[in-house]
Amino acid sequence: MDTLDTAAPLGATTTLDIKTVYTKVIWRLMPFLLIAFMINAIDRMNVSFAKLRMAQDIALTDAAYGIGVGVFYLGYICFEVPSNVYMQRVGARATLTRIMVLWGLVTMATAFVTSPEQLIAARFMLGLAEAGFFPGVILYLTYWFPGALRGRITASFLMAGIMAGVICGPLAGAIMSHLDGWIGLRDWQALFVLTGLPAIVLGVIGWFWLVDRPENARWLNEGEKKAIAQALAAEPAKVHGRASDALREPRLYIAGVVYFCIYSGSNTVSYWLPTLIRDFGEADMKNIGMLSALPYLVGVCAMYLLGRSSDRHLERRWHLAATLMVSAGCFALLGLVQGMMTPSILLMSLGAAAALSAVSLFWTIPPALLSPTGAAIGIGLISSMGHLAGVVSQAAVGAIRSATGSLYLAFDIMAVVLVCGALLLLIGIPARVLRDRRLPQE
Template sequence: MSHIEQPLPFAAAAPSADIGTIYRKVIWRLMPFLLLAFLLNAIDRSNISFAKLRMAQDIALSDAAYGLGAGVFYIGYILFELPSNLYLQRVGARATIARIMVLWGLATVATAFVTTANQFIVARFFLGIAEAGFFGGAILYLTYWFPSALRGRITAVFMMAVIVAGMLSGPLAGWIMTNFHGWMGLRDWQALFVLEGIPAILLGVLGWFWLSDKPAQAAWLSSAEKQAIAAALALENPHSQTHGGLGEALRNPRVYAAGLVFFCFYCGLTTLTYWLPTLIRGLGLEDLKTIGLLNSLPYVMALFGMYLLGRSSDRRQERRWHVGLTMLFSAVCFAMIGFAQGNVPLSILVISLANAACLSAGAVFWTIPPALLTPTSAAVGIAIISSSGHLAAALSQGVVGAIKTATGSLYLAFDVIAVVMVFGALVLLIGIPAHALAERRAVGQSPTNEPLAALKKQ
């Protein structure tokens, strides 16, 4: 999970501290929990794509209503995203993440008992409220611990949970729905929601005892280790306490540019997440286990692409072109999906490339917002950007569902997504100039911050 190989002393803060050893310790303490939490989050958010294959008939759920339910989830998320991030700053990450996980687990279990399309839509809305702030809060939490020299790889590793979820959710859903139909009197799709909601509740309770809000509160770090981490972050952000906050984030036009970029590629990411099983079934496949296995293939390629792109971005300390070119490649793949229809192997290959590029761009993208914001304005700025993506999901899935209902096909929707991705790449490359990121990066490359410069080379 970590890749810090050489001892890198912080002479100013803790002469005897080995920063490589310290960050390995931090990574192995925090990242397994965060990865598992995000894994469960991705599974619980996307399991309706499999449940739909059975529940649609049971509760009279049309494609348009399904698209609305998939989208309205994000309305609830958006409404409570900023308050949740601000609340995290007040009460701490431990209480916030624990609360979010318990509530979304309960909402997932409750979805098993809907009986109409309207109840399904309401349940998804409340699931969005329950989950609000988890992703943005986790990204903010990582900035409390990791300097930008490591953040590309750390963010990529964190977002690999989405890939692992994509690899596991299909086979897992197929297995649960095949083997647990009738369990405790539940239908197959009901058992899916119950069995995949309970782990989030349990992990949320564990998070209360396992997480530490910031390095200074971590009982598992020594005083020298805490000082070394504080030195890394302070050298990177020497003016972090002098300005910032709500007003600064709201007045920063690059926050809105970044939000628009996230809006664009999140349209593509959520479309694949929610409609891939339906697309695969449209290729002529009906067996749930087969659909589940094929659904996992697009995520295998992304597992490698995400880490390699994040590592390359860290080594070169370049973010914009890494994200922009990857988004353009993903757009080309989205446009090609329609040309591959009817050919199962070619369709899966093109979808896999589109998915890998989209997820890889997302991992590196989330190193950009912290570089545009001061630490005191990060909570607001990240919430605004994250909410923009969730607004994209709310709108795009309603549009995709409407297109599917009107045309009987998803391919026109993928063409629209391709255009949106191209637009997002152009906004990034034009609206966020390189010097905006270089100004913050220059602090980490100063002669007084040799440990961070050394970390970047690893």
């Protein structure tokens, strides 16, 4: 493998050299992070499938379920910013290991809840355990990758969450169809146990595999470390120079509200899709699991193509706004095809894929607004504001479902929220403040 000349400036290196360095970094870090995020997403979404069977066992209503999946984000928000700030002190390796082991333990313990109140408490504890994982990884990526690569890297990372949706449905359907009674557990209990264990194993592996920053990596030579440092140093000046200054930047809060709107849509899909498919007229668990994978399959393709296009043109705002409008349109049309399985699935697949793709597009924007010193607080704050949507939207959807017996009104409201997010983005965050640069010689 070619290496960079440590005496040569980054701008003088060849395209092959810098690409070789980042290919090495990608193959070292990204497989682990992708698998971790897949497991993370599965351990969030598994409750949406467990609900279909556990509701009768623990007397779980739709309203209580909505509170349960929403309170997860309340716990998450409480520790999200502190976790990100603490990660800068103790390092990514220790932080991510701790988070993965704890959320795996809580997921397995959820198998033994016996009442709605216990489920709500378990979901709150899961939020506490997971807090800091997603914003921590987003921050971690800024230690390694410049803005010109961050769109496709972020898209690849978030694509793992979409792939988790492809896997989770068929996996949950298979476990709940075949493992009822396994070691004395009900089908939904087996689901929590078997999906929680991998997080613990991966967390232990992470302690030995991850490295905090490029300068600490023994698997990089000095020339490669210097090339990465120069690529990061070539980033244009950001809005802030001190960490505390980030909290006084209005665009930070605008970005947080935009993320709130985006997350309202994507989060509703994640937790209510199996219930919605059952409302379409499908009752078999295996079929529900397979059909639930379709929006995520479409999302994988959309996320990849949109991430590449956004990086190629170094344009973020209109890519994201157009994606939000497509999702809103599909959600708004769902009520018009009520009772028709095929068009309902098609609209849901496209709308869900757009909503999920919008998340990866969004996360190319905050690093362009923040300095390295303000990134930990800024990214954590934006993520916390977005995750507040998990508390509000899930409680609202559960209440609407209990009151009307339908999810269509809830998706109409989500459509309006997504449109508001698109407009706020275009008005509140001007293109001139997003100043990514291409890699040298790219």
